[in-house]
Amino acid sequence: MEAYLDNAATTKPFHEVCDIMLKTMKEDYGNPSSMHLKGVEAENYIKKAKEIIAASLKVEPKEIIFTSGGTESNNTALIGVALANKRSGNHIITTKIEHASVHNPVIFLEDMGFRVTYLDVDENGKVDQEQLLDSICDDTILVSIMYVNNEMGAVQDVEAISKAIKDKKKDILFHVDAIQAYGKYKIRPKKQGIDLLSVSGHKIHGPKGIGFLYIKDKVKIKPIIYGGEQQKGMRSGTENVPGIAGMGKAAELIYKDHEKKVAHLYELKERLVAGLQQIEGVTVNGIGLGIENTAPHVVSASFADIRSEVLLHALEERDVYVSSGSACSSNHPALSGTLQAIGVKKQLLDSTLRFSFSVETTEEEIDYALVMLNELLPMLRRFTRH
Amino acid sequence: MYKAFLIKYAEIGIKGKNRYIFENALRDRIKHSLDSVEGEFHVSKEQGRIYVEALTDYDFDEAVEAMKRVFGIAQICPVKIIDEFAWENLTKEVGDFVDKVYPDKNFSFKVEAKRGDKSYPYTSPEICVEMGAYLLDRFPEMKVDVKTPDVRINIEVRHKAYVYSEIIHGLGGMPVGCNGKAMLLLSGGIDSPVAGYMVAKRGVTIEATYFHAPPYTSERAKQKVVDLAKIVSRYTGPIKLNVINFTDIQLYIYEQCPHDELTIIMRRYMMKIAETIAKENNCLGLITGESIGQVASQTMQSLNATNAVCTMPVYRPLIAFDKQDIVTIAERIDTYETSVLPFEDCCTIFVAKHPVTKPSLKAIEHSEYKLQEKIDELVQTALETREVIMCE
Numbered sequence: 001m002e003a004y005l006d007n008a009a010t011t012k013p014f015h016e017v018c019d020i021m022l023k024t025m026k027e028d029y030g031n032p033s034s035m036h037l038k039g040v041e042a043e044n045y046i047k048k049a050k051e052i053i054a055a056s057l058k059v060e061p062k063e064i065i066f067t068s069g070g071t072e073s074n075n076t077a078l079i080g081v082a083l084a085n086k087r088s089g090n091h092i093i094t095t096k097i098e099h100a101s102v103h104n105p106v107i108f109l110e111d112m113g114f115r116v117t118y119l120d121v122d123e124n125g126k127v128d129q130e131q132l133l134d135s136i137c138d139d140t141i142l143v144s145i146m147y148v149n150n151e152m153g154a155v156q157d158v159e160a161i162s163k164a165i166k167d168k169k170k171d172i173l174f175h176v177d178a179i180q181a182y183g184k185y186k187i188r189p190k191k192q193g194i195d196l197l198s199v200s201g202h203k204i205h206g207p208k209g210i211g212f213l214y215i216k217d218k219v220k221i222k223p224i225i226y227g228g229e230q231q232k233g234m235r236s237g238t239e240n241v242p243g244i245a246g247m248g249k250a251a252e253l254i255y256k257d258h259e260k261k262v263a264h265l266y267e268l269k270e271r272l273v274a275g276l277q278q279i280e281g282v283t284v285n286g287i288g289l290g291i292e293n294t295a296p297h298v299v300s301a302s303f304a305d306i307r308s309e310v311l312l313h314a315l316e317e318r319d320v321y322v323s324s325g326s327a328c329s330s331n332h333p334a335l336s337g338t339l340q341a342i343g344v345k346k347q348l349l350d351s352t353l354r355f356s357f358s359v360e361t362t363e364e365e366i367d368y369a370l371v372m373l374n375e376l377l378p379m380l381r382r383f384t385r386h
Numbered sequence: 387m388y389k390a391f392l393i394k395y396a397e398i399g400i401k402g403k404n405r406y407i408f409e410n411a412l413r414d415r416i417k418h419s420l421d422s423v424e425g426e427f428h429v430s431k432e433q434g435r436i437y438v439e440a441l442t443d444y445d446f447d448e449a450v451e452a453m454k455r456v457f458g459i460a461q462i463c464p465v466k467i468i469d470e471f472a473w474e475n476l477t478k479e480v481g482d483f484v485d486k487v488y489p490d491k492n493f494s495f496k497v498e499a500k501r502g503d504k505s506y507p508y509t510s511p512e513i514c515v516e517m518g519a520y521l522l523d524r525f526p527e528m529k530v531d532v533k534t535p536d537v538r539i540n541i542e543v544r545h546k547a548y549v550y551s552e553i554i555h556g557l558g559g560m561p562v563g564c565n566g567k568a569m570l571l572l573s574g575g576i577d578s579p580v581a582g583y584m585v586a587k588r589g590v591t592i593e594a595t596y597f598h599a600p601p602y603t604s605e606r607a608k609q610k611v612v613d614l615a616k617i618v619s620r621y622t623g624p625i626k627l628n629v630i631n632f633t634d635i636q637l638y639i640y641e642q643c644p645h646d647e648l649t650i651i652m653r654r655y656m657m658k659i660a661e662t663i664a665k666e667n668n669c670l671g672l673i674t675g676e677s678i679g680q681v682a683s684q685t686m687q688s689l690n691a692t693n694a695v696c697t698m699p700v701y702r703p704l705i706a707f708d709k710q711d712i713v714t715i716a717e718r719i720d721t722y723e724t725s726v727l728p729f730e731d732c733c734t735i736f737v738a739k740h741p742v743t744k745p746s747l748k749a750i751e752h753s754e755y756k757l758q759e760k761i762d763e764l765v766q767t768a769l770e771t772r773e774v775i776m777c778e
Contacts, residue, residue, distance in 0.1 A: 313601030383602070383640050383736070 002319040003365035003372075007203075008150055008180060008298050008356035009323055014205040017249045020045075021207060021242040032239050033230060042241045049248025056255050057197070058188050059214060065234045066244050069211040070179040070200030071101040072224075074144075076213055076235070077175045077196040078105040080221030081142045082114055088171070089139035095119040095127055097149050097338040102177055106144070115139070123343045124288045125154025129161065133168055142173045147181035151338040151354060152286040153298030155181075162193030173219060179203055179211075183254040184262060184296055195219050201243060205358065206250030210243030254359070261359045265296035268357045268366055275370035276301050279377060285352070286342055299355045300339070302348035303377065305384045311353060314380055318372045323354040387486060388446060388464035391453070392542075392550060393436040396460040396558040411589070412436060412458040412561040418623060419452040433502055433544065439467070450554055455621050457587045459556030463540070471547035473508065477520045480541060483549050484521060484528075494531035495521070495539055502544035513541060560589030562622050567591040568671040568701060569664035571656060572627070574610045574729060577675025577704055579618050579721040580712050584703040585673045586622040593667055594625050594777075595660045597632040602736070607729035615777035617721050624778035628663050631771055632656070635764050636736050642756040645738040649683045650745050651754055652736060654695045655765065661698055662769060671699040677707050682741040691745045 004012070024045055030038030032046055050061040067073045082092065094106055096118045110116050117135040120128050127145060136143075143165055148155050162174050175196040178187055182197075183204035189197055196219065201210040215221060215234070227236030254261070269291055276282050281304035287294055303311055308324035315322055335349045344352060355369070393416065398408040413431050416438060420427045425444030430437050438453070446464070453462050468479045484495075499513035508516065518530055521539075542548045570582040572594040586592050596611045612627065619625045639651050660672055676684045683692070693700060704712055716722035754761075 309604065310601050313604050316605075317601060380601075382637055 001364070001368045002321075003361075003369045004321045005355045005357060005361070005365065005369060006321045006323050007358040007361065008354060010202045010208065011205045011358045012360065013202075013207055013246065014250060014253050016253060017206055017246040020249045021246040024242040024245050028241075032241060033228070042239075045241050045245040045248070046239055049244045049251075052248045052252045053199075053212060056187075056251050057214060058190060060217065063214055063217055064212050065215065065231045066239060066247075067211045067213055067235055068209055068240070069202070070099075070177070070198055071211075073179075073198030073200070073211045073213040074099070074101040074175075074177055075105045076221070076224050077198060077215075078102065078109065078142070078144060079224050081173050081175065081196065081219075082109050082112075083222040084220045085141045085173070086114075089141045090114045091117070091137060091139035091141065093117045093119065093132065093135055093140060093143045095121060095145055096341040097121050097125060097151075097154070098144070098146055099150055099177060099179070102144055102146065103337075119145075121154070121341050123286070124294075125149050125152055125286050125338070125342050126289075127156055127161065129164055132161065133164055136165065136168050136172065138169075140169060140172055142175060144175040144177065146177040146179075147187070148178075148184065148295040148298070149338060150180045150298070151336060152300035152342065153180075153295035154286055154342070155185075155293065155295055158194060159192040166193060180295060180298070183251075184265070186255075186258065189214055189216065196221070201247035201250060204247075204250045204254045205360075206247040207243050210240055210247045212247070262296050264359060265357060265361075266292065268361055268363065269294075269296055269299060271363060272299050272355060272357075272366050272370070275366070276373075279374060281305065281377070281381075283348065285339070285344055297357050300352060301355070302344060302352045304348065304351060306351055306377065306380050308351055308353050310380060311351075311376065314376045315369070315372060318376075320369045320372050322369075323356070324352070388466065389440050390465050390467050390548075391438040391449075392463040392465040392548060393438060393453070393459055393556075394461040394463065395436065395458055396556070396560070398458060398560065408458070408561060408564050408589075409436070411564040412456070415456050415458065415561045415563065415623065416453060419456050420449065423448050423452050425449070437465075454554070454556060456561070457557055457559035457589065457621065458561035460558055462554040462556055463550040464552050464554075465548045465550040468547040468549065471543060473516075476541075476543075476547055477517060479547075480517060480539070480549050481521060481524050484525065484539065484551075487551060488537065491525045491527040493536040494529045494534075495537045496530065496532050496535035497521070497539050497541065499541045500543070502542065506543050513543070517541060557587065557621075559587035562586050562589060563591055565589035565591075566670045567593060567668060568673050569660050569667070569669040570594040570625075570673040571660050571675075572596050572611055572615060573675070574607055574614065574725065574727075575675065576709075576716050576722060576725040577677065577680075577712055578673075579614045579675075579725065580715045580719070581673050581675035581701075581703050582618050582625075583621055583715070583719050583721075585701050586618070592618070592622045592625050592673070593628070593664070593669060595628045595630060595656075595663055597630050597656055597659075599633045599636055599736070600631065602633065602636075604729055606727075610724060610727050610729055612775055612777055613724050614721055615775075617719070617724060619778045621719065624776055626667075627775045627777050629773040629775060630659055630768050632768060635761070635768060638757065638760060638764060640736065643753045646740055646742045647745060647750060647753050648736055648738050649741050650688055650691050650750055651757075653683055653692045654750070654754070655761075657692060657695050657700070659765060659768060661696055663772070664698060669698075671701050672696060673701045673703070675704055675712075676702050677704045677709070677712065680709065682743045685743050687744040687746075688742075691747050691750050694747055 028041045030042040032043040050064050054061040165172050173195045176194045177198050179200045182199040195216045197214040199212050202208040223234050225236050230236050273284050283302045285300040312324050409431050413429050417429045426441040428439045466483050497514045497517045499510045501510045539551050568590050570592050572578045582592050598608050615625045615627050
């Protein structure tokens with residue numbers, strides 16, 4: 001038995017995704033910028049994918065640009081907005097639990113002279129809205145907040161946040177990193193007041209190396225990649241047609257029977273959390289508001305007296321694949337900012353694992369992982385580092 | 387432009403009757419090193435010299451780089467071979483050589499000649515004088531300086547004539563394979579690859595043992611050791627790496643013995659196991675990267691306690707090196723970057739907060755007494771389940 005429980009890292013592409021990608025590579029391999037028929041065929045894949053994605057968000061196809069993935073989408077959104085709007089102000093607001101692909105561009109912008117406020121979160125990973133409103137000032141041009149946290153599955157109430165921001169200052173742009181949310185939630189940027197939204201292909205059973213950025217019509221941003229003016233100059237470079245076609249297919253499939261899919265994920269989560277809570281010395285993180293108020297596919301748990309890396313490798317030997325909640329090694333301690341921000345105890349920071357599932361995960365996989373944990377934990381606790 | 391190299395060897399030259407063994411080993415190592423270079427080469431030895439001749443087109447820099455990693459070479463001299471070396475032709479060919487290698491003639495020079503072929507009509511001093519005169523005549527801008535010349539033009543007359551002036555320094559040492567075989571205790575750290583490199587430089591063939599402790603140490607930590615062995619093998623030739631699963635032994639020691647002695651006892655078992663494999667494989671010694679006082683397990687008292695389990699000599703080439711000196715060598719031989727990758731090995735995981743720094747052998751042996759029930763069986767299992775990986 002194998003239990004792949006690392007779907008927040010990446011998912012296995014759907015068969016249909018592989019099929020369409022193979023076809024674009026073997027048969028419809030034209031350059032979408034070419035004038036001839038081969039070019040038009042390739043361009044059609046892009047059009048089709050854009051339509052599917054736009055429909056899934058209820059936005060216009062022209063508001064979607066394709067990127068190399070979530071990281072580029074986040075970089076483009078942050079740097080693009082900052083550079084295009086610096087005359088209106090130099091203040092950016094984000095949180096302490098953002099992914100590195102938001103956090104690091106923000107640090108880059110700080111170096112360039114922008115001022116940044118990092119919002120705190122509570123033990124459930126929720127942004128402090130009062131602090132958010134207090135930090136908004138005349139110079140604020142952008143707020144960037146992730147929809148679903150990748151490490152522990154906290155979900156932000158983006159609509160309420162957006163409303164609060166815009167009530168206070170109308171022209172602030174609101175960027176949402178939805179890389180862990182797209183495919184799990186029905187996202188409606190227009191209704192929810194989202195101006196920019198980042199998504200990655202390989203988190204929804206699409207290919208790696210592809211993603212998109214939704215940019216609301218009329219929102220001005222500067223590109224970060226220059227060249228042949230593809231995608232209206234917003235993101236130059238010959239389009240990754242196989243990737244785009246594959247991602248379009250994945251978007252179509254992930255939103256088919258969507259309620260059922262999400263219900264399945266929550267069942268898995270309930271099952272895993274219940275199993276974990278029966279094991280001694282295990283704490284499940286960030287579920288204080290109820291499992292239904294957290295993302296359906298991520299569980300973060302801390303295992304007292306065991307280093308996460310060791311448990312991860314022990315599970316791996318039994319074909320259970322998970323992530324360590326916080327990348328760490330004795331040489332280069334890099335304890336997770338997110339886990340610290342939600343108040344995970346210091347001695348548990350290096351003892352935290354992330355389990356994440358997909359629509360293809362089965363109950364048997366969850367049960368198998370739990371059996372393995374029950375077997376391994378007493379064994380591994382024979383040795384604890386002081 | 388060069389089609390051949392004259393290889394001058396380091397201290398092999400002073401060997402007596404056994405010299406041919408060393409020369410053959412060096413010739414074989416050079417051949418092996420050139421295997422990875424595109425092109426065909428002929429490596430031959432004659433009269434205290436090794437010649438490498440390119441039989442096809444080849445990349446000069448690549449060939450030199452390969453030979454620069456062969457222990458036993460003192461100098462690599464790119465050489466022009468002159469098949470027809472009657473005096474008239476020899477002077478012309480040497481003149482053409484100088485003309486081509488030094489387009490700008492504003493330098494001082496000296497001719498140095500060796501006549502291996504005693505039937506040649508000119509003696510060595512005569513060749514020097516006459517060739518010098520010829521070159522001065524042909525290139526009037528050049529000047530003779532017999533004491534500190536800018537360029538030495540070397541001419542050797544044997545069954546062919548050879549001319550060269552450029553000298554590229556080699557690593558020195560002795561060719562691997564001429565001084566027996568030793569077992570290196572290889573961890574993922576900075577020191578042990580350097581220790582292996584240094585002993586190999588004395589002509590010793592290297593085998594290695596790595597102690598793996600899954601799940602406490604990861605697959606990546608093991609891969610890192612394989613990668614290190616591969617880098618070292620560029621100098622030493624293929625390294626047979628024995629991977630020992632050490633987890634059960636470590637846990638047993640951890641459960642039975644005082645924790646502050648954990649590291650010493652663990653190291654003693656590592657030595658024992660490495661020595662067993664070494665004997666099976668005809669090794670004549672062990673090699674470690676230990677250095678006095680670097681960590682608790684490397685104080686003189688600790689080294690004493692560790693060493694007491696070995697019957698074979700343990701070679702510790704880094705024993706008196708400072709860390710920075712070791713790092714400098716690691717950087718030069720290209721192991722450093724791999725060594726500092728942050729994957730833990732079992733030496734770093736199973737350590738007490740305050741390990742004993744001055745262990746008494748008696749106390750350690752007393753603690754080990756508690757292991758007697760199961761330890762032999764565990765060691766036996768570890769030996770039997772070892773994985774062997776060829777690194778080259």
